[in-house]
Amino acid sequence: MAKHSYRARRGNMLILIIAFIFIIVLMGLVALNYVRLIGTTSEQRTATEAAAIAAARDLSTIVVNTAECGYVSLSDYAPSGSGTTAGDGFPTPVRGINTIIGTARLDLIIGDLLGQQTLKDFAIKDMQDALVAKDQLINALWDSIAPGGTGTDKDGNSVTPYTSAENAYKDNQIRLTGSSSYVPGSLLLSLGCITGGLATAVPVPKPAASAPVSSSQQVSGFYRSYVNIPYDGVDFVFGGIGPNIKIVDHRKWVDTIPGLPYQIPTIVKAEAIQQITSTSANADFVVSSAACAQPASLHDPLPQPGALSISFPDGAVPEIAKPSDIYTNSNLQAGIVDLLTAKNGDYPSDTGSSMTPMGWPVATAMNTSNVWLGALHDWMRRAGTKADIASLINMQSTVLDMPSPTTASWIAPVVHGGPRVNLGTVPAGIIHVFKFDADGVVTYQSRLLTPYPLYVSSHEQMYGETMQAIPNSAVPTQVNTVPLATGDKDITLLKIFDVYIRDEVRNPGTIRGGKHAGEPLAKPLVSQRRAPQNIKNGQRPIIVEPRRALGRFDGTGSAAKKG
Numbered sequence: 377m378a379k380h381s382y383r384a385r386r387g388n389m390l391i392l393i394i395a396f397i398f399i400i401v402l403m404g405l406v407a408l409n410y411v412r413l414i415g416t417t418s419e420q421r422t423a424t425e426a427a428a429i430a431a432a433r434d435l436s437t438i439v440v441n442t443a444e445c446g447y448v449s450l451s452d453y454a455p456s457g458s459g460t461t462a463g464d465g466f467p468t469p470v471r472g473i474n475t476i477i478g479t480a481r482l483d484l485i486i487g488d489l490l491g492q493q494t495l496k497d498f499a500i501k502d503m504q505d506a507l508v509a510k511d512q513l514i515n516a517l518w519d520s521i522a523p524g525g526t527g528t529d530k531d532g533n534s535v536t537p538y539t540s541a542e543n544a545y546k547d548n549q550i551r552l553t554g555s556s557s558y559v560p561g562s563l564l565l566s567l568g569c570i571t572g573g574l575a576t577a578v579p580v581p582k583p584a585a586s587a588p589v590s591s592s593q594q595v596s597g598f599y600r601s602y603v604n605i606p607y608d609g610v611d612f613v614f615g616g617i618g619p620n621i622k623i624v625d626h627r628k629w630v631d632t633i634p635g636l637p638y639q640i641p642t643i644v645k646a647e648a649i650q651q652i653t654s655t656s657a658n659a660d661f662v663v664s665s666a667a668c669a670q671p672a673s674l675h676d677p678l679p680q681p682g683a684l685s686i687s688f689p690d691g692a693v694p695e696i697a698k699p700s701d702i703y704t705n706s707n708l709q710a711g712i713v714d715l716l717t718a719k720n721g722d723y724p725s726d727t728g729s730s731m732t733p734m735g736w737p738v739a740t741a742m743n744t745s746n747v748w749l750g751a752l753h754d755w756m757r758r759a760g761t762k763a764d765i766a767s768l769i770n771m772q773s774t775v776l777d778m779p780s781p782t783t784a785s786w787i788a789p790v791v792h793g794g795p796r797v798n799l800g801t802v803p804a805g806i807i808h809v810f811k812f813d814a815d816g817v818v819t820y821q822s823r824l825l826t827p828y829p830l831y832v833s834s835h836e837q838m839y840g841e842t843m844q845a846i847p848n849s850a851v852p853t854q855v856n857t858v859p860l861a862t863g864d865k866d867i868t869l870l871k872i873f874d875v876y877i878r879d880e881v882r883n884p885g886t887i888r889g890g891k892h893a894g895e896p897l898a899k900p901l902v903s904q905r906r907a908p909q910n911i912k913n914g915q916r917p918i919i920v921e922p923r924r925a926l927g928r929f930d931g932t933g934s935a936a937k938k939g
Contacts, residue, residue: 446885457530691803709865836890
């Protein structure tokens with residue numbers, strides 16, 4: 377009996393040992409699968425992040441051509457793209473949507489601080505155009521992230537964010553032991569926003585004291601995305617576009633931000649599914665992961681914003697001693713202006729070109745002063761978001777130089793095509809040139825000017841003309857005697873000035889901007905390099921140079937001519 381009992385105990389122990397070993401093996405398999413699952417999830421997250429980064433990179437390069445703002449993208453691009461060429465053969469710049477919005481906000485601030493409703497109206501119109509262009513851009517981005525979707529970059533090349541993202545995912549997918557595969561077509565790309573916002577690449581206005589931006593609306597001197605930053609009753613929201621492409625917290629991604637006046641969904645979310653074949657029988661499983669990336673905007677130094685010139689070809693005009701006099705002078709405020717645009721090319725240099733009436737784009741009255749303010753606004757707009765507020769305000773009260781010497785010899789042919797003779801002296805002409813330096817500070821120079829040549833009006837741009845704009849100037853009437861074969865002839869220079877305003881940058885882009893796409897034309901006198909004085913503290917030297925022949929306008933300009 378004792379021997380039989382001993383054998384039974386030995387049998388029970390063997391069963392327990394086998395069961396224990398089975399449990400250990402099973403636990404090992406479970407642990408292995410768990411470790412593989414943890415590793416798989418981590419590596420798949422890396423692959424999904426790579427997909428999001430690839431998509432954001434492609435999205436940053438997509439460009440759309442809009443009638444409202446010209447070429448628009450998530451990023452700024454200098455005029456170098458072969459796909460953005462204007463009719464004159466020169467490439468045009470690409471403006472980032474955030475830059476366009478930030479510029480409109482800055483120009484509204486400047487108009488408000490100057491107390492000029494016309495400037496404000498032009499800035500508000502720019503913002504309305506920006507929202508239309510924004511919708512066109514976002515629609516193009518959505519189309520591009522669909523499977524098989526495409527976009528176009530500044531060089532006209534095809535951009536395929538979905539394909540780039542899928543390839544990036546596959547190149548980084550799971551490499552752990554065991555069978556693992558990407559589920560074909562499972563990659564999903566979406567555009568949305570990020571709660572709380574992040575720093576954009578758009579700087580807040582400077583100097584900061586001119587128009588403070590609260591700490592909740594900016595990050596270290598740059599506007600915060602996805603918060604409303606209104607000014608003077610106008611809403612401004614910036615999309616999630618930073619100075620560089622980066623991964624952002626996918627848990628903060630949302631389709632839209634409640635309460636915002638409009639949405640700019642630029643944060644791209646990538647989601648994908650990976651199928652894992654387990655070493656255990658009938659234990660296959662799938663792992664899904666999501667990642668989000670913010671696209672970026674390149675820094676555009678805006679190297680050629682153009683110049684604003686005020687020309688007095690027949691001598692200084694006493695009634696216009698500083699730029700602000702052009703929009704505060706009572707005669708110019710009441711002046712009836714003919715607003716025209718050149719059709720079928722530059723007028724009159726292109727065969728078949730002509731001048732036709734042009735519509736006034738804002739609600740304020742169309743008079744000489746307000747047309748000048750429109751030209752002033754369009755020049756400020758060219759500086760983008762870096763224009764210095766204080767410098768632009770100081771510019772308005774800058775005392776314009778007097779020509780030195782004050783008179784010039786009037787040398788002209790008495791008979792057309794005949795020899796040139798000295799007909800006496802006339803007031804010396806002068807041109808005043810304002811530009812932006814690299815920091816957005818306005819610079820000023822003046823140079824002597826020969827009698828006014830025939831300037832062209834840029835195709836599809838704005839030209840204003842007011843006859844007898846200043847009907848009774850303080851300048852004295854001057855009589856010059858011209859010797860003719862039939863006897864001497866007296867020529868009287870009256871106390872009357874006409875005004876011509878040429879705005880070459882009113883309509884940007886190749887759709888509405890004519891053959892130059894709203895880019896300034898070359899004008900040697902204002903484009904020559906000199907050493908100007910910044911208008912920041914109200915101090916500057918007088919810079920006068922020998923008389924030169926004039927070419928075309930560079931930027932926008934106004935000229936007063938004695939009748």
